[in-house]
Amino acid sequence: xxxxxxxxxxxxxxxxxxxxxxxxxxxxxxxxxxxxxxxxxxxxxxxxxxxxxxxxxxxxxxxxxxxxxxxxxxxxxxxxxxxxxxxxxxxxxxxxxxxxxxxxxxxxxxxxxxxxxxxxxxxxxxxxxxxxxxxxxxxxxxxxxxxxxxxxxxxxxxxxxxxxxxxxxxxx
Numbered sequence: 113x114x115x116x117x118x119x120x121x122x123x124x125x126x127x128x129x130x131x132x133x134x135x136x137x138x139x140x141x142x143x144x145x146x147x148x149x150x151x152x153x154x155x156x157x158x159x160x161x162x163x164x165x166x167x168x169x170x171x172x173x174x175x176x177x178x179x180x181x182x183x184x185x186x187x188x189x190x191x192x193x194x195x196x197x198x199x200x201x202x203x204x205x206x207x208x209x210x211x212x213x214x215x216x217x218x219x220x221x222x223x224x225x226x227x228x229x230x231x232x233x234x235x236x237x238x239x240x241x242x243x244x245x246x247x248x249x250x251x252x253x254x255x256x257x258x259x260x261x262x263x264x265x266x267x268x269x270x271x272x273x274x275x276x277x278x279x280x281x282x283x284x
Contacts (some may be wrong), residue, residue: 201244208249209235211256218260223268230259 215234219227233256240249 193232204241204246204249206239206245208246208253209242209257210234210241210249210253211239213262215256218263218267223270226259226263226266230256230263233259276281 153259211230212234215227215230217227233252237249237252237256240246240252
């Protein structure tokens, strides 16, 4: 490498002109198509705008004056369009209890089917808390709590029945 030349300098045989490779020729000039008739030749003349409405008996109505005392001229008016604003809710400041730990305990130690249902409602409560939907979070939280209580009751009941059953069997 020559120390007198810069590494970013173009080669000596390079010219500053762009190559024409990959470029297409310019499009052909516009020509009127003589197959279609000109507007005045085959079509009847049409007025601008909507025209007057058809009359259904009675006296015709004149054009109403534009509010402000001026006659409406039909001039185009600039319309300002504002961008759409989407308002999203954030997580709740005071989230509703989701009973997730209680649901996992109920599922593993007491009653599997009710524990799974309670776990699903607990996760739904957590998602509703995250998106800021308090009514849905409260409803799912109550359902999860009820399912957990029912699962715990079923688990305790089965445990008591099992203890009584073994006590009766062992006493014989």
